[in-house]
Amino acid sequence: MPTLLTNRRMHPALAARIERSLHGGHHTSAWKRRMLVSLRFAVPTICIVCATWLLSQLKQDNAAFAARKARLEKEVEAQQLPAGDQRVARLSKVQAWLTRESAQYPGDATSPELKDPRQLSDTLRRNLYYLRTDLLAARAGTPAKDLAGASSRDAFLLCFLSPPKDREQRTLLSRVRTAYAGDERLGWDTRFAASLNAAYQGLPYLQSDWLEKVKRSSDLRALESLEREQARAPLPATLKALDSELLLAVFDEPGEAGATVELDGERPHVVRVSLIDLERDRVVLRRRSRVAPDWIPEATRIRYARGLDACALGYDIRQSLDAPVAAQ
Numbered sequence: 001m002p003t004l005l006t007n008r009r010m011h012p013a014l015a016a017r018i019e020r021s022l023h024g025g026h027h028t029s030a031w032k033r034r035m036l037v038s039l040r041f042a043v044p045t046i047c048i049v050c051a052t053w054l055l056s057q058l059k060q061d062n063a064a065f066a067a068r069k070a071r072l073e074k075e076v077e078a079q080q081l082p083a084g085d086q087r088v089a090r091l092s093k094v095q096a097w098l099t100r101e102s103a104q105y106p107g108d109a110t111s112p113e114l115k116d117p118r119q120l121s122d123t124l125r126r127n128l129y130y131l132r133t134d135l136l137a138a139r140a141g142t143p144a145k146d147l148a149g150a151s152s153r154d155a156f157l158l159c160f161l162s163p164p165k166d167r168e169q170r171t172l173l174s175r176v177r178t179a180y181a182g183d184e185r186l187g188w189d190t191r192f193a194a195s196l197n198a199a200y201q202g203l204p205y206l207q208s209d210w211l212e213k214v215k216r217s218s219d220l221r222a223l224e225s226l227e228r229e230q231a232r233a234p235l236p237a238t239l240k241a242l243d244s245e246l247l248l249a250v251f252d253e254p255g256e257a258g259a260t261v262e263l264d265g266e267r268p269h270v271v272r273v274s275l276i277d278l279e280r281d282r283v284v285l286r287r288r289s290r291v292a293p294d295w296i297p298e299a300t301r302i303r304y305a306r307g308l309d310a311c312a313l314g315y316d317i318r319q320s321l322d323a324p325v326a327a328q
Contacts (some may be wrong), residue, residue: 069214069223072230076214079235081206087242088207090278091199094129094247095144101274101286102138102251109286111277114321123284128246128275129196130157135251135272148196153186155179155307156250159314160273162189167315169308173300176307193248194241202238205230246284247276259292266305268292271313287317 081088113119132154133147155176164171178185204210217223251274255267268290275285291313293305300308 065220065223069217072223072227073211073214076205076211076230079206080208080211088203090245091129091203091242093278093281094196097247097274097276097278098131098133098138098144098147098249099141101249101272101276102135105272105288107286108288109283110321111282111284114285120321123246124161125192126246127240127244128193128248129199129241129244130190130193130248131196132156132250132252135253138249138251144196145200148200151197152195153179153182153190153193154310156310156314157190157193157248158186159311160248160318161193161314163315163318164311167312169296169300172308172311172315173304175311176304179307179311180304194237194244196241196247198234198237199241199244202234203242205233205235206238245277245279247274247278249274249276262293262305263302264304264306266293266309268294273313273317285317285321287320289313289316 113123130153131144131148131151133151137147158179159172159175164175214226217226251272253270253272255261255269259268261267269292270288270290273285273287273289274283276282277284291309293301293309296305296308
């Protein structure tokens with residue numbers, strides 16, 4: 001197409017370049033217009049597709065979260081203890097009994113059934129909570145849950161529930177080593193005794209407050225945290241511990257002033273032992289005895305002073321049940 005920018009007097013080569021330039025510019029402008037038109041349709045389409053995909057993913061994520069939350073709720077609901085459960089009622093009495101038994105000592109006591117060997121055996125085969133703690137801490141009202149956290153099955157429990165055949169040092173030391181090693185024999189001989197700590201650790205996960213917390217979770221991060229916490233809860237040990245009907249509490253009174261303290265912390269002091277029937281709210285057995293590691297040879301005392309004192313005490317209390325003791 002002719003243009004006013006060229007004329008006949010202009011050099012043919014120059015005129016040709018101008019014509020090519022004009023024709024090329026026209027084609028470029030048309031291409032740009034087509035691109036703009038295409039983008040006007042493409043951008044909204046892409047936005048709609050992305051929004052649709054995001055909504056679909058959100059819907060899938062919400063459905064997966066709801067299903068995961070429902071599974072956890074179902075699991076927690078299946079483990080809930082019924083309202084008014086007697087096992088929880090018995091555990092709730094522990095604090096009051098610890099406060100009572102750590103107060104002024106009322107004297108030794110033995111219930112009548114412990115004088116019959118068969119009834120004694122039956123009593124000690126009932127499930128019981130075990131706790132060994134500091135007398136002053138219990139007297140000060142320290143929560144039983146906190147006291148239980150520092151307690152474990154020890155040589156006293158082993159030698160009380162399954163007393164050795166005699167009080168010879170060699171015999172006692174064998175039991176103490178078993179207690180220290182925590183081997184299968186310790187587990188078997190103390191199978192009726194549960195750690196009080198196990199009951200307190202898992203109890204919150206068996207009650208309605210935990211279920212409500214799960215139901216209130218509203219995002220994946222919170223739900224995953226609850227799942228991990230639920231998985232760590234010692235529920236089998238807690239359920240076993242909650243079957244306990246008795247409480248065996250051992251209280252260590254303050255050490256004697258000026259006395260030598262052994263490497264394992266043992267020193268001359270008085271120990272109280274209380275066996276409580278939580279079902280009937282009564283004392284089954286109560287003893288108060290002095291222990292001192294000076295009877296133990298020095299070479300053995302370095303490592304086993306506390307354990308040997310504890311085992312000897314458990315043995316002595318069991319032996320005392322063969323002699324008449326005034327019942328409470």
